[in-house]
Amino acid sequence: MTQDAGQLMERVRARDADAFEALYDAHHRVVYGLAARMLGDALAAEDVTQAVFLKIWTAPELFHGGNFAAWIVRLTRNRSLDVLRVRKSHGEAELPETLPEEEAVEDTAFANIDADNVRKALATLPPEQREPIELGFFGGITHDEIARRSGIPLGTVKTRIRMGLKKLRSALGTMVTV
Amino acid sequence: MNGSHAEIFDDVAVYALGTLPEAEAIRMREHLETCEECRDEYEALAATVTAVARSAESCTDATNGAVYASPLLKARIMREVRAQSATKTAPATSAPKVRSLVWPAYAISAACLVIALGFGAVNLSLTNRLHHLEATQQEAATTRTVDDATVADLLNERAKRYIVPGGEVVRSNNHVYIAMDDMPQPPAGKVYQAWTQPKGSKVMVPGATFVPDRHGVAILPISSNASLLHAIAVSIEPPGGSKAPTTSPVVLELLE
Known part of the structure; x- marks a missing residue:
């Protein structure tokens, strides 16, 4: 039976690598695709994808429930913004504030x-x-x-x-x- | 954004989209904590923004040059995760030298893998590999697609895996590979070279030269008849390789 992301995150907190793999399979395409779109660079997108998922693995407590897909999108966008900040030379336009990851709204629409x-x-x-x-x-x-x-x-x-x-x-x- | 509620309300959409500068975003965040009307607007629009992100979702394969996360990226991530998982759950006694599963079983598009025959190594990052091949055209004379059997060997859950510094040696279906995922770059002007020692021989037979990609990843097919080998080794050598090792091995593994 397919488990939802919240259930899988519970198992990830218990260091269940199979649950983590299921989360990766379900969400890596949006993470990688978003990073690739923002950064225009496949290598950087791989790095962001790796960083996002290892963050999920090493600090699953950062997810406080709610919409996992919205949360991981924010993680990815914020991480990609970090990369863009490093790339920006001084004097270029200000980048927007990162969106607070804990504010990922409580809805289930995205998954469908x-x-x-x-x-x-x-x-x-x-x-x-x-x-x-x-x-x-x-x-x-x-x-x-x-x-x-x-x-x-x-x-x-x-x-x-x-x-x-x-x-x-x-x-x-x-x-x-x- | 100023103090007028109507103007703040107008800014909810750009906040949900993530385009407010830091100072204004902080003020908006504080406002949302106390204003139900703006909060409702924000939640409705934030769900839509999440959907916008979904529009960038990558494809399941690289057909027609589509944006595509290499399955080898997953291999790198899962390798680290499973290693940490094993560390967390392993008893205090010494860890087994041979792991039962390092490369998770997953669907893989063999068509996206390229092997550099002249160079001898398959690097795990597709883009990096292509860049690397481009930079080493004189050594990588030709390329071909890795067949499914090779990929299956690397992902075989029943493969015997010997942990070595920077990666592992994989023995699967009587084939042997060096599979590195954390290998430092060789010194400037040097390359790694693989060596095999046949059973009953004291001579190290020279193999292919290679360098890992920038993630420290490379796969090197060593032999299609593991039963004939006593040991394999890797040493640092000049470009083009040597006829006999000129440095101490950085990898030395007995296969018996």
Whole structure:
């Protein structure tokens, strides 16, 4: 019987390598894919993937329950932002604050979403909404920097991101529910 | 972001997306602790942002150049995890020299593995390996795809595994491999060279030269007839290798 991530994490806390392997099998694609998208570098993505999963193994107590997928996405994005910070030379744009990993919201929607459906839903957004969302999330830059690069007012950027996320949520329909 | 609730509410989406600068993110975090309306908005949008991350999910194989996490990455991670797991659970008595399982059984796409025949080593990081091959074209004269049998040998749970500094020697289905995952780079201008000692002989027979990738990982096929071998060794030698070892072995393992 397939165990959910919370049950597997309980076993990981008890140093069960098989449970850890099951977590890896279930989640490594989003971890590696997200890191690869943010860093544009397969080697760096491997390093981030390894760091994220070994963090899970060595410090499973950092997961306080809730949505494991959301938590591991935050771990991955934050770790990738760390890599981007190291890469950034002085004087370049400020990177956004890392998202608090303990705030991974209590919902079970993510586990049921098919990646292809998410891509299709993203494709339904108008470019002026999709692009700042992708640039902000995967590019690891602040909304100020998005505004500067796109040459549109900051308030407009915020509005487009908000509208885009709401439209995306609607497009995903019942697959994303809180 | 200033103190107006309406303006803070407008910033919830960019906070959920993770694009707020540090100072504003801290203020937002504090606000969310006390504002139910913004908290509800945040939770709804954060779930959607998690879905955005899912759109980057990598593929299950490298078909058509798709973004793809090498299964060998898993091997590296699981090796470390299982080693730590064994350490945590092992009794205080001495650890067995031969481990029952180091390489976990998993589906692997043999088509993504490349072996450098001239160089003799299969490095575990695909990208690194390709970079390395590119940098050593004069030595890596040709490449070919590793067949499933080779991969199966390395992943065989019943393989006999001898722990050596930096990795292990794998004896599986009468084949022998050096499988290193924590091997330091050789000194500048030097390479590693494998040696075999046939049964009944006192002579070390020269084998292929190799260097590990930047993770310290390399796999070297040694022999397809393990029953004829008494020992294998690795030493540091000049590029191109030597006819007889010129340095003390960094790896020496008896196979009997």
